[in-house]
Amino acid sequence: MNLIQKFSEMCDNFPYDFSNIEARKLAVTNYMTLFNLCKERNIEFYPVISERTFFHNFQLDRRLNKNPRLIIFDKDEVKLDLVDVKRLFTRLKEYDLKIAICTSDCLETTERFVQKYNLHKLIDHIVSSDTKNIIPKPSPDPVLLTCRMLDISPMDTWLVGGSYIETHTGINSGCGLIFGISKGDNKNFLSEADVISESPVDVLTQFLSFRGMS
Secondary structure, three states, X not given: OXXXXXXXXXXXXXXXXXXXXXXXXXXXXXXXXXXXXXXXXXXXXXXXXXXXXXXXXXXXXXXXXXXXXXXXXXXXXXXXXXXXXXXXXXXXXXXXXXXXXXXXXOHHHHHHHHHHOOOOOOOOEEEOOOOOOOOOOOOOXXXXXXXXXXXXXXXXXXXXXXXXXXXXXXXXXOOOEEEEEOOOOOHHHHOOOOEEEOOOOHHHHHHHHHOOOO
């Protein structure tokens, strides 16, 4: 019996009709509630397996959005080419776009990195591994928290990353576009990304192309 079946049987405080899209959205955005209630009832909860099972069944419906207001980058992709990425961030700011970093590193390490490379004036929000009260990727929590803090819908958000985890974080949170960064042997893990490129700098090329400015 999988997590969802156990949860449906044992948790009368979470009586959603999962065939309904609004209920599915509510279930996804209340993932922390699911996690805590399972824990209270001693339901087996293996984070990687259960997150994938849960979100595979209840992922949000997504529609491609070519006109974002926010772009979230995984820190690993930012580190690929710092000179070009800083130039990229500067150009994106010219179009009044918000920029955020989502990372599995702690906040202190990430802030040192941002300060060291003088990126702090270009980044509007950071979600780190020690951000309180969220479940890490591929949970939608990091994206949803960022969107809430910046008052921007996930549908108006692009997510940039180079792994299965980032791709499914984008799917699970209903991002308007998932931009996969191919680094050789990881391309198979990006099959569900909307766009695949070899460099995060190509985000600008894609953005301008959608605006008919390439």
